Amino acid sequence: MIQLKDVSKVYENGTVALDHVSIDIGKGEFVFLVGASGAGKSTFIKLLLREELPTAGEIRVAGRNVVTMPRREVPYLRRGLGVIFQDYRLLPDKTVFENVAFAMQVIEAPRRLMQRSVNAVLDVVGLRDKYKCFPRQLSGGEQQRVAIARAIVNDPAIVIADEPTGNLDPETSWDIMEIFERVNRAGTTIVMATHDRNIVDAMKRRVIAIEDGQVVRDEARGGYGYEA
Numbered sequence: 411m412i413q414l415k416d417v418s419k420v421y422e423n424g425t426v427a428l429d430h431v432s433i434d435i436g437k438g439e440f441v442f443l444v445g446a447s448g449a450g451k452s453t454f455i456k457l458l459l460r461e462e463l464p465t466a467g468e469i470r471v472a473g474r475n476v477v478t479m480p481r482r483e484v485p486y487l488r489r490g491l492g493v494i495f496q497d498y499r500l501l502p503d504k505t506v507f508e509n510v511a512f513a514m515q516v517i518e519a520p521r522r523l524m525q526r527s528v529n530a531v532l533d534v535v536g537l538r539d540k541y542k543c544f545p546r547q548l549s550g551g552e553q554q555r556v557a558i559a560r561a562i563v564n565d566p567a568i569v570i571a572d573e574p575t576g577n578l579d580p581e582t583s584w585d586i587m588e589i590f591e592r593v594n595r596a597g598t599t600i601v602m603a604t605h606d607r608n609i610v611d612a613m614k615r616r617v618i619a620i621e622d623g624q625v626v627r628d629e630a631r632g633g634y635g636y637e638a
């Protein structure tokens with residue numbers, strides 16, 4: 411699903427964010443990306459989305475060569491990926507329903523399919539009864555659940571989450587992780603960058619640790635490790 415071969419990323423100011431990274435993530439895997447602040451996790455995610463290009467190396471995501479892909483194909487790459495951020499990034503003037511439906515409007519989905527799909531994913535995240543609410547009327551955990559609904563409504567092969575529980579209390583974080591587990595059980599590959607030691611230690615999933623731009627650990631059922 412995701413393959414990086416000898417990937418390096420050096421930013422224009424000379425910062426080496428990734429240094430000869432090779433990673434292979436298969437279909438249906440659930441992977442935690444851990445590492446200290448500045449280790450290179452966000453850069454890794456930006457490369458998968460083609461928000462940045464690598465300085466060297468090969469990247470394949472969901473069957474596409476992300477490096478050589480022409481610019482006009484980038485939207486198709488991103489449509490196959492569900493992305494979730496720490497700060498939710500909902501549209502403030504749209505309701506819960508509209509926020510999720512917007513992801514389907516972008517791909518010009520038929521209206522009837524839209525209604526059905528949005529209701530279905532709002533059920534998955536337990537927010538069907540809040541469909542008329544605006545983001546400001548929701549708690550942080552609820553807003554993140556809307557963001558997850560939006561990320562999965564087009565049935566992506568891969569969900570990429572950058573610190574999705576970073577702004578949430580422990581209990582709410584677990585609610586979010588239960589949703590990710592359910593999405594993963596349905597076959598979706600999940601890559602989640604996190605600083606949440608308790609979650610990583612409890613879930614016993616694959617852990618890829620990055621330090622100074624290098625993969626220093628890759629364990630099938632790993633823990634968060636000792637670094638801060």
Ligand SMILES: Nc1ncnc2c1ncn2[C@@H]1O[C@H](COP(=O)(O)OP(=O)(O)OP(=O)(O)O)[C@@H](O)[C@H]1O
Nearest residue numbers: 421423425426427446447448449450451452453454
């Ligand atoms: N656009 C940029 N230009 C120059 N340097 C950058 C840029 N983006 C990131 N960096 C640097 O690259 C390195 C890796 O940053 P990155 O954001 O990938 O780390 P991270 O592991 O995601 O950190 P955090 O956990 O704080 O989000 C850091 O040294 C950072 O300062």
